[in-house]
Amino acid sequence: MTAPIPPRPHVVxxxxxxxxxxxxxxLKRAPVDVTVIxxxxxxxxxxxxxxxxxxxxxxGDITAPIRWILRRQENAAVLLAEVTGLDLSxxxxxxxxxxxxxxxxxxxxxxxxxxxxxxxEWERLAPGLKSVEDGAExxxxxxxxxxxxxRSEDPARQRALLTFVxxxxxPTGVELAxxxxxxxxxxxxxxxxxxxxxxxxxxxxxxxxxxxxxxxESLSTHALRxxxxxxxxxxxxxxxxDIGADHVKVGGERIDACTVFWAAGNEASPLARLTGAELDxxxxxxVRPDLSLPGHDEVFAIGxxxxxxxxxxxxxxxxxxxxxxxxxxxDNIVRTLRRQERRPFRYVNKGDLATIGRHxxxxxxxxxxxxxxxxxxxxxxxxIMYLIGFRNRVTVLIEWAYAYFTYxxxxxxxxxxxxxxxxxx
Amino acid sequence: MTAPIPPRPHVVxxxxxxxxxxxxxxLKRAPVDVTVIxxxxxxxxxxxxxxxxxxxxxxGDITAPIRWILRRQENAAVLLAEVTGLDLSxxxxxxxxxxxxxxxxxxxxxxxxxxxxxxxEWERLAPGLKSVEDGAExxxxxxxxxxxxxRSEDPARQRALLTFVxxxxxPTGVELAxxxxxxxxxxxxxxxxxxxxxxxxxxxxxxxxxxxxxxxESLSTHALRxxxxxxxxxxxxxxxxDIGADHVKVGGERIDACTVFWAAGNEASPLARLTGAELDxxxxxxVRPDLSLPGHDEVFAIGxxxxxxxxxxxxxxxxxxxxxxxxxxxDNIVRTLRRQERRPFRYVNKGDLATIGRHxxxxxxxxxxxxxxxxxxxxxxxxIMYLIGFRNRVTVLIEWAYAYFTYxxxxxxxxxxxxxxxxxx
Numbered sequence: 001m002t003a004p005i006p007p008r009p010h011v012v013x014x015x016x017x018x019x020x021x022x023x024x025x026x027l028k029r030a031p032v033d034v035t036v037i038x039x040x041x042x043x044x045x046x047x048x049x050x051x052x053x054x055x056x057x058x059x060g061d062i063t064a065p066i067r068w069i070l071r072r073q074e075n076a077a078v079l080l081a082e083v084t085g086l087d088l089s090x091x092x093x094x095x096x097x098x099x100x101x102x103x104x105x106x107x108x109x110x111x112x113x114x115x116x117x118x119x120x121e122w123e124r125l126a127p128g129l130k131s132v133e134d135g136a137e138x139x140x141x142x143x144x145x146x147x148x149x150x151r152s153e154d155p156a157r158q159r160a161l162l163t164f165v166x167x168x169x170x171p172t173g174v175e176l177a178x179x180x181x182x183x184x185x186x187x188x189x190x191x192x193x194x195x196x197x198x199x200x201x202x203x204x205x206x207x208x209x210x211x212x213x214x215x216x217e218s219l220s221t222h223a224l225r226x227x228x229x230x231x232x233x234x235x236x237x238x239x240x241x242d243i244g245a246d247h248v249k250v251g252g253e254r255i256d257a258c259t260v261f262w263a264a265g266n267e268a269s270p271l272a273r274l275t276g277a278e279l280d281x282x283x284x285x286x287v288r289p290d291l292s293l294p295g296h297d298e299v300f301a302i303g304x305x306x307x308x309x310x311x312x313x314x315x316x317x318x319x320x321x322x323x324x325x326x327x328x329x330x331d332n333i334v335r336t337l338r339r340q341e342r343r344p345f346r347y348v349n350k351g352d353l354a355t356i357g358r359h360x361x362x363x364x365x366x367x368x369x370x371x372x373x374x375x376x377x378x379x380x381x382x383x384i385m386y387l388i389g390f391r392n393r394v395t396v397l398i399e400w401a402y403a404y405f406t407y408x409x410x411x412x413x414x415x416x417x418x419x420x421x422x423x424x425x
Numbered sequence: 426m427t428a429p430i431p432p433r434p435h436v437v438x439x440x441x442x443x444x445x446x447x448x449x450x451x452l453k454r455a456p457v458d459v460t461v462i463x464x465x466x467x468x469x470x471x472x473x474x475x476x477x478x479x480x481x482x483x484x485g486d487i488t489a490p491i492r493w494i495l496r497r498q499e500n501a502a503v504l505l506a507e508v509t510g511l512d513l514s515x516x517x518x519x520x521x522x523x524x525x526x527x528x529x530x531x532x533x534x535x536x537x538x539x540x541x542x543x544x545x546e547w548e549r550l551a552p553g554l555k556s557v558e559d560g561a562e563x564x565x566x567x568x569x570x571x572x573x574x575x576r577s578e579d580p581a582r583q584r585a586l587l588t589f590v591x592x593x594x595x596p597t598g599v600e601l602a603x604x605x606x607x608x609x610x611x612x613x614x615x616x617x618x619x620x621x622x623x624x625x626x627x628x629x630x631x632x633x634x635x636x637x638x639x640x641x642e643s644l645s646t647h648a649l650r651x652x653x654x655x656x657x658x659x660x661x662x663x664x665x666x667d668i669g670a671d672h673v674k675v676g677g678e679r680i681d682a683c684t685v686f687w688a689a690g691n692e693a694s695p696l697a698r699l700t701g702a703e704l705d706x707x708x709x710x711x712v713r714p715d716l717s718l719p720g721h722d723e724v725f726a727i728g729x730x731x732x733x734x735x736x737x738x739x740x741x742x743x744x745x746x747x748x749x750x751x752x753x754x755x756d757n758i759v760r761t762l763r764r765q766e767r768r769p770f771r772y773v774n775k776g777d778l779a780t781i782g783r784h785x786x787x788x789x790x791x792x793x794x795x796x797x798x799x800x801x802x803x804x805x806x807x808x809i810m811y812l813i814g815f816r817n818r819v820t821v822l823i824e825w826a827y828a829y830f831t832y833x834x835x836x837x838x839x840x841x842x843x844x845x846x847x848x849x850x
Binding site: 041058072078080133392 | 505
């Protein structure tokens with residue numbers, strides 16, 4: 001390090017997702033002051049966000065206030081603020097109210113947004129799923145499509161309203177596509193008088209040759225069969241070329257569909273660019289083996305914001321990797337304070353799970369691979385375990401039990417995207 | 426009736442609150458077709474909305490889709506639409522898409538909004554609590570005040586941010602005021618580093634001489650003592666004369682407060698005016714004893730939209746009255762079809778309950794009046810019983826048990842009032 005380290009250094013962590021939170025927790029007993037800055041007040045359990053979009057869970061079930069999570073960690077403070085600037089030479093971050101916060105160590109963990117591949121105009125037409133607000137917006141569009149179909153008297157428009165297109169065959173796309181048919185065919189079937197919700201079409205479009213590309217090929221094949229058994233039309237090797245208010249073009253073919261969800265491609269948070277560091281094609285910071293930025297021993301980048309290499313391979317953008325990177329960055333800060341040598345990050349892949357629908361999931365634990373009921377129950381168990389907070393575990397368990405036994409969805413709530421104009425502060 | 430009644434008449438019900446829903450259900454076995462029109466997709470259990478505002482419950486816990494509630498009632502259809510016009514002579518209602526729906530009988534049950542007594546500019550500064558969106562907005566302001574106080578370095582501004590003013594001493598105002606001190610002093614106390622949330626001030630302003638004016642005086646006095654024991658400053662006989670972004674003027678005195686909630690005064694939904702009927706001072710339709718509109722045997726108004734008299738007294742604007750009126754209007758439609766004489770509405774007051782805080786409530790059952798733990802447990806039981814849907818009962822019960830045993834609040838979620846501009850459809 002070039003600058004001297006004060007007796008009680010200040011570690012600033014930007015972002016309260018899996019990476020930032022695990023970094024903060026790992027510094028609990030370190031002789032440092034920690035400040036976690038996030039533009040929302042909550043940690044979001046993103047792996048279950050698609051269940052907010054599909055009306056199974058409430059936003060409150062999968063979020064917890066960051067300051068509540070860290071309430072017993074006395075060396076940690078939490079600031080609800082957006083970071084709008086970085087000055088690595090003066091070691092300060094600038095907040096949205098123009099105030100500056102100085103740091104001795106900085107951990108950047110602001111994650112990623114969706115990438116629309118040079119089609120920013122598609123975002124409005126095909127929203128993605130990253131924040132709690134996104135989850136409520138997808139839920140709103142999904143439920144409103146059925147409501148509008150019930151109101152419509154034009155059969156062609158009704159068909160377009162009951163056609164849902166999901167772009168992207170990764171875990172989020174597969175989970176969304178797998179959840180919709182069951183809801184249309186079981187949960188909603190008795191509720192409408194003019195439309196038959198069983199005629200709902202769900203189309204999953206993936207530009208690559210298979211769904212769940214991060215999984216072994218045999219599991220991708222299994223997931224594809226599961227999706228098709230649920231009635232999802234899967235289009236592989238086809239790219240979306242146009243999106244309109246009432247249609248999608250896929251490989252030249254026009255599909256009449258009023259609701260399109262985007263689950264294809266990520267782009268790192270714009271904070272990456274502010275560091276001046278070299279970025280990869282997705283805008284992620286190319287970090288060194290110890291997760292620090294080249295030329296800045298005191299600045300780390302972790303999670304979906306960082307391009308990390310371990311054992312010669314790129315570490316995947318998944319929650320367990322972000323947690324491990326958070327712990328590793330914290331550990332390297334402690335080692336620096338103790339004048340010990342830093343350790344390069346080593347990713348431990350504990351296995352991969354993806355769910356497709358009721359009793360349908362795939363599990364990849366290296367040589368051990370399995371599918372079906374066992375994988376599905378394992379998926380449920382692990383997601384409950386990793387949820388933060390006893391209350392959230394209980395409420396999610398209750399909601400899942402309700403959905404499992406009744407085939408209903410408990411949170412079919414359409415809320416306004418914006419309050420009446422007079423209400424805005 | 427002047428116009429002939431067709432063999433299977435069409436009953437249109439506008440509004441899916443307590444009144445509209447109970448009217449629809451009461452027509453289950455009647456030889457009619459029922460259409461319920463609401464501008465939201467859900468029935469909202471308004472008596473618990475203040476618990477959404479105070480982060481105890483999720484919006485999904487106290488709402489249920491109207492069409493789901495009526496899914497097994499085969500003569501009922503539900504339309505998500507806003508009624509923008511009425512033509513009583515042609516017996517049609519006009520929807521927001523300009524389509525018209527004709528009726529043989531019409532039940533108007535669109536409720537009330539807040540009245541700001543000729544100060545519409547106060548709505549933005551002091552939002553009220555009627556819709557799910559209102560609940561989320563109050564929660565956002567309440568939680569953001571603490572966040573901003575933690576960020577602020579100006580002690581005067583911190584004090585103003587930690588001062589909450591509630592205008593109106595009816596049940597909603599008392600419930601809000603009673604809930605806040607416990608949250609500030611117990612649920613949040615460990616979460617902040619710079620501010621002491623125990624210094625939070627809660628001020629309840631009521632222009633009349635006592636809180637809970639609909640209750641007997643002895644219970645009002647008890648509620649006042651309960652509020653003061655909780656640390657709420659109650660200002661009786663004082664009116665709000667000005668509201669600004671950082672202050673409220675109450676009877677000449679300026680109170681520095683950044684958060685003001687409005688729970689004073691109701692004004693009937695604008696639909697009342699479209700009927701051309703005579704209205705009372707709150708804009709409610711003056712209905713006849715059988716709940717129909719003067720000159721229109723086929724049109725009924727119920728709930729908070731109607732000024733109803735029973736046994737010489739005005740029926741209060743409470744949920745049980747709306748339910749009874751819904752059933753009575755439905756019954757009078759059936760009697761008309763059977764060529765029987767209509768029955769005048771008779772309000773049966775089954776008793777009144779209001780809660781102030783943990784173990785604190787007042788109950789008025791005529792000669793039987795009681796307070797404290799017994800009233801509080803009774804309040805909890807009755808509210809669980811009247812919630813619609815098994816799932817909602819279970820989740821509310823779980824949330825209450827969690828809050829009771831841990832003193833925490835489970836849904837401390839701040840969400841954006843509007844999604845990013847690009848996301849709006």
